[in-house]
Amino acid sequence: xxxxxxxxxxxxxxxxxxxxxxxxxxxxxxxRSYTRLSAVDDQTPRWYCEExxxxxxxxxxxxxxxxxxLRLKSGEESVMGDQATFLRARNRVLEIDHQVKKGRxxxxxxxxxxxxxxLMDLDSWxxxxxxxx
Numbered sequence: 001x002x003x004x005x006x007x008x009x010x011x012x013x014x015x016x017x018x019x020x021x022x023x024x025x026x027x028x029x030x031x032r033s034y035t036r037l038s039a040v041d042d043q044t045p046r047w048y049c050e051e052x053x054x055x056x057x058x059x060x061x062x063x064x065x066x067x068x069x070l071r072l073k074s075g076e077e078s079v080m081g082d083q084a085t086f087l088r089a090r091n092r093v094l095e096i097d098h099q100v101k102k103g104r105x106x107x108x109x110x111x112x113x114x115x116x117x118x119l120m121d122l123d124s125w126x127x128x129x130x131x132x133x
Contacts, residue, residue, distance in 0.1 A: 003019060003020070003021050003022075004019070004020045004021075004022070004047060005018075005019065006020075008020050008047060010047065010048055010049040010052050011046040011047050011048060011052075012046070012048050012049075012052040012055075012056075012108045012109055013049060013051070013052050013108045015049055017049035017050070019049070019050060020047040020048065020049060021047065021048050021049075021050065021053040022045045022046070022047055022048075023046065023048060023053060023056050023057075028060060028061070028063075028064040029060070029061040029064045029065055029089065029092060030064060030068065030079050030085075030089075032064075052108060052109060054099075055100070055107065055108065055109040055110050056109055058096045058099065058100065058109075058110050058115075059109050059110040061092055061093075061096065062093065062096060062110065062114065062115055062118060065080075065089045065092065065093055065118065065122075066118055068080045068089070069089075069118070069121065069122060069125070072086075072125075073125065083131050086122075086126065086131060087126075087131065087132070089122070090119070090122045090123070090126065090132075093115060093118055093119045093122060094119060096110075096115055097112070097115045097116055097119050100112040100115055
């Protein structure tokens with residue numbers, strides 16, 4: 001993540017901030033290379049205030065976990081196929097759920113409802129398979 005120390009407008013919430021962060025390439029929750037940015041996007045990067053940057057990180061984790069969970073539910077190969085990884089992912093969604101519920105409102109990037117629904121789906125699946133009680 002790159003930081004700009006010049007005041008500017010957040011590309012997400014449009015508030016003026018003294019610290020802006022550029023969300024760029026990195027790794028997702030499962031430590032896989034995160035390459036959603038195209039070359040064009042990287043030429044015109046989006047700059048986020050600290051709150052939006054944090055929410056963008058949450059969004060990236062929720063997206064990766066949701067995609068793997070959908071693979072798991074459909075019977076495809078998934079990194080969440082073992083109990084330890086599944087529970088680690090579920091705990092991350094729980095942590096994000098707590099953060100977005102106590103955070104700012106309205107949420108600009110990540111809907112608290114989407115996080116809550118994913119958490120309920122994970123808990124339901126885990127109960128059906130005896131991974132949590």
